Structures are given as C-alpha cells and as structure tokens.
Amino acid sequence: MAAARGAALVALPFLVAVGLTLLSVPWPGARQCVLRPFTAGAARLTELERRRLARFLDIEVTSDYGGHQALRYLAARTAVGLLGGLVLLAGLAGIAYGTFLLWGWLLGYAFHDLVSVVTSGVGGLFLLFLAVQGVLGVVGLEARLARDVLGPETQDALRHRIEELAASRAGVVEAVHDERRRIERDLHDGVQQRLVALGMLLGRARRSQDQAKARALLAQAHEESRQALDELREVAWRVYPTALDEAGLRIALETVAERSAIPVRLDYGLTAEPVTAVRTAAYFVVAEALTNALKHSGAARVDVALTAVAPGTLTVRVTDDGTGGADPAGGGLLGLARRVAALDGRLSVVSPPGGPTTVTAELPAPSPGGVPCG
Template sequence: METMGAVGYPAARERDRALAVLRDWALAVGGAGAGAVTALVGTAFLLAAGVAAVPAAPALAWRPARAALGRALGACSRPLVAIERRRLARLFGTEIAVRPGTARSVGYLAARAPVGLFGGLVLLVFPAGAYLAVSPLEVLDGNSEGIVPAGLVLMYLSVQGTVGLVGTERWLARRLLGPSRQDLMERRIGELTASRAAVVAAVDGERRRIERDLHDGVQQRLVVLGMALGRARRDPGSAKGRELIAQAHEEARGALGDLREVAWRVYPTALAEAGLHAALSGLAERAAVPVALDYTLDRGPGSAVETGAYFVVAEAVTNAVKHSGADSITVAVGTADRGGGGAPARRVVRVRVADNGRGGADPAGTGLAGLAGRAAALDGCLRVDSPPGGPTEITAEFPCA
C-alpha cells in the first residue's frame, strides 16, 4: 500500500500539471479567438470614426465641435475597452483596474486591432497544418511526402505564434490601458499623504490612551497607596495600621502591574529581545480568551514589519475580547504571494486574526483606522471582514524586507 501511494502521488501531480497546461492553452486559444472577433469590431469602429471625422474636419476648429466629437468617441470606445478588459482578465489573467480616458481607449483599440486580426490568422493556421499533416492528399506528381512535414511546421508556427500573441496582448494592455507613470506617481503621493496623516492621528490616539491608562489606573492606585501609608503612619503598631500597610502593598503590586501593562502596549520587551513569535506567544498567553497561534515565518521580517504585525494582532485581539463576545480567536502569521494587474508576484507577510464573535466591527473606528494607517505607512494594507452576526476576520499584509 505504501509503495502504491508513493507511486500514485507523483502520477497525480503529473496529471494535475497536465490538466493545468491544457486549461492554460484552452484559455489562450479562447482569448485569441475572442480577441479576433473584438478586433474586427474595433476595426469597424475605427473606420466608421475616421469616415465620420473627415467631413467634420473643418468644424473641429470650433471648440464645442471638438468636445462633442470627444464625447461621441468616448461613448463608443469605452464599452469596447470594457469588453477587452473583461476578456484580458478572464482568459489571459491580466487585471486592468484603471478606467482609461477617451484618448487612451481609442489609442489602445487602434494598436490592438492588427494584433487581434493577426491572432485570428495564427489560430487558422493550426487546423490548416493539422489537415495537411493527417490528410492523404497527394501533390501533383502523386507523392505526398512533403505535405506532412509542412503541416507539422504550420502547427508549430501556430503554437509559437499563440504564445507570442498572449504576451503581446498583455504588454499592450499594461502599456496603453494601465496607469501611466504620472498616474502611479499621483496615486503614490496620495497614499503617502493619507498614510502620514493616519500615522499622526494614530500616534496622537495612542498617546491619549496611554495618558488615560496612567491616569485611571496607575495614578489612582498610587493615590490610594499614599493615603493608606499616610493613615498607617498614625498608628503603625495597631491591627488597623497593619491592615493599611497590607492594602498599600497590594496597591503597589497593582500599580507595578499596570505600569508593566502600559509599557507592554507601548513596545513589548519580548518583541525587541526575542522577536515577533515570542511577543505574540506572550500576547496569546495573557489574553482573556483562548488564542490559537499559527506562526509559519522561517525568519524575522524586519523590525518595522514585526512592530506593525504585533500591534495589528494586539489591537484585533483586544477588540475581540472587549466587544465581540468571542470565545475563541485564531491568529495566523505567514508569507504569501501578492500580485495583480499583470505585475510579477511579490512576497508579503500576511497576518490574519479571526474570531467567532458577533461581528459588526467598524473599519472606520479609531483602533482599526489607526492600524490601517500603520500598515499603509509600511506600504502594506489592512482588510476587515466583519458582517453582522460574525465572524470577524482582520487581514494585514506587509512587504517582506
């Protein structure tokens, strides 16, 4: 049985790999075929737009006429580009999140039309080559020896042409439909501005919370401690004096515990000395609700990411304990591949905190908004999924060092 299993697993993997290759080829062929059809439609649109623009050329010196022409081109080109974006996403796996303007839409349709038509021609070559390769047709002199090699060559050229076509389609989409350098720069500036403001707000909020904890916790205990010692000094040898001293001792212990807790919230010693795993283990042990920790990082992700990941978990666990009514919390820390828009995948540290509470967490709340700002400042992101009735799942991703 063990030998059969050992042999069967590689065979299953090979079968899955072969099915994945066939699926990719089916999607590529389907995308190329659909692209040929949309290229015909795009070519017809461009020809119609050109024919309509010729008699209107003298009127284009008038600004309202140019604006009307732009609106007309936009109304016709944007639906065609939307179809292209869906085709690229579903069949080629290339997501284009930006909605391009009229000029870029028309430019993309004009550049892609010959590529799409060529793709249709490439697809037609394959069945023609297959027919020559298996057909019993003979050449004029009655010899068919040269037909089979020619058919195989045509089939090979069709396969290679399809590979090149998919790459060209993806490149054109990213180049002409994707965000330009200026768009990326403006988006980045906006993200940095927002993250800076969020970090400032989060720091101010943390300072207010520390002040509140010191005022309501440590300061009150020290006041009681001072009063108890002052009363004990008046009658140090009596039973009442000994009781007051014992009370003062308990208040001193409580004040030390509160100070230790405040210091841990500011920056836990275990995080600086032993790393993220030890800090999260200590957090899980101190939580009032059972916390299951799944830590799979094989090395430290860097001090900044460790700090961000720790405070995401600490805030999420604190919120779950205080507000969700959960009786179990799961914390998972590991790595994942993140990509999109045709861009190469990048490695990220993913932190996921889930609880089985009542849900309804507000992502715009002070605590979660502060965590989102902290993640954005590290070029990461934070997502909150907390439908009414639960469960709640908070996921943060940070770029690996």
C-alpha cells in the same frame, strides 16, 4: 484567445470608420464634434475589453479613462489582436503537421516518404511550441498595453500618489496622538491610582501607633506595589513588546495568545522574519483585533493566521466567532487602518451582524535587506 481575436475583428471596421470620418473632415474644430459619438462607442468597446481582461486573463485595469484614451487603446489593441490571430493560425498549423502521422494513418493515407512525414511532424511540433510561447507573449503584451494606454497619465499618477502620501501622513500623526492619549489614560486610570493608594497606605502605616495595624497596612501596600508593577508592565507591553525585537514576531504573537482571556489558535505560516516596520504592524493588527474581540464581540474563540500569499505580500487574518457588528471607523480599527496604510498596505474588516468578524491586513513584505514599498 479566440475572444481577443473576435474583439479585434469588431474593432477593425470601427477604426476604419473613424479614419474615413477624420479624412473627410479637415477642420480640427469640426473633428472634435464628429468624433464624439466615436469616442463614446470606443469607450463602450474598451469597457468590454477591460472586463474580458479581468475575467479571462486576471488583468485588472482601472475604468477611469477617457474616450480619446479608449480610441488609442482600440487602435493598438487591433494590431495586437491581429498578431494573436497569426499566432493562433501558427498553432493550428503546428497541430496539423505535428499530428499528421497519426490522423493520416487513421484516414488511411499511404506514406510513401516516411522520413519527410516524420520531419514534418517534428517541425509541426516545434511550430506549436513557438505558437504557445507566442500566446504567452501576446497575453503579456495585452496586459502592458492596457496598463500603459488606459492607465492614468504620469502627472495624474504622481498627483494621486502625493495625495495618498499626504493622507497617510496625516493618518499616522493622528494615530500617534490617539496612542499617546490611550497611554495617558491607561497610566491615569491604572498605575497612577495604584501609586496614590500605595502612598496613602504607607502614610497611614507610618502614623499608626498599633504595630499589628501597621504591619497589615504594609502588607496591603506591598500588594498594591505588586499590582502597580504588573499594570505598568502591561502598559509597556501594549506600547511595544521587547519580545518583538528580542525573540521575533512568532514568539511575540504566541505570548499575546497565551495572555489572552479567550482561546487563540495561531497559524504562523511565515518562513522568514519580516522587516521591523512590517512585523510591528502585523503584531499590532493581531493585538488590537484580539482586544476588540475580548471587549466587544463576546467571542469564545479567535483564529489568527499569517501567510505569505504572494511574493512581497504578507497577509494577517484574525477571525473571531463573536456577534459581529464591528465598526471599521472605531478608534482601535481606524488606528490600525492608518498604521497599515502608512506601509502602503490595506486593512479590511468584514463583520456582519451575528458574526463572524474577520480583520484582514495585507502588508508589503520586502526581504530583511530591503525597505517597505512607498
């Protein structure tokens, strides 16, 4: 609060100088030239304000603003700063009156009218309460002012949103094509080869005149059919597990952990079942991260944690103790990033050489009756 008041006192003479300069230069064209050093100075002062808001009040504001925006912000911010100064003085007065009975007694004052002293103390405490509420209000006003004045214009925000949606849509289309190619590859290299071998074994059994050999071929064909069925179920599970709809996200993730070739510790911290799109994305983040850990990291253990870190946000974190060096632009992780971005979420991959590797997805998590953001 004191830093904000100091910033207002610094900005006040600066704004007075800007006003006097504008009054002394009546020509619009000349004003633009004269204002250039002032807009540069306003941008520097506003940058200090932006850092103060981020450090002390946890208010994040983009740095993509112009000099004229900075001037408008400083003008409005000075008024808010002076208001905050009045609130601070009211708080100090409330403390003084509210504690007068205590510090007056310590200093040896003679209280001739104790009723008036007590009444003043109660009034001071009430004034202090109002000042605290005023501080909270000024902080909220600072946040709104910074976002409204320094934030992008409405048209710029809409244009940026359209670009994001276009990129997200293109990414989803590409992710769908990648998934189709992966399914085709799995069927061709796995199930199709099993079925070809099964057909050949059955053909040899039919042509064989040796009953013992025919029975052996049929037994081998039966084994091939069993393995083909297992591989087909595996492909279907990777496409979309029925347990996700029938039993929910927790059971589906527990099944993934049980099927994993390396130990997986699941920490499921959600109290409510996410909506379909969110739980599907969360499931595939875990499944793909486990697959990458198994294939590339040489990990001996994987930790999976699902938490609701804030209202409306679900965080999925997968950490392995492998060798690290995962490439976020790789096929699997890139597909995950596109899937998460389609829900207005974020995917981050931290994988230094030597490990560990941490894949974190932040997903919007509306209530089951709502819809995902975007």
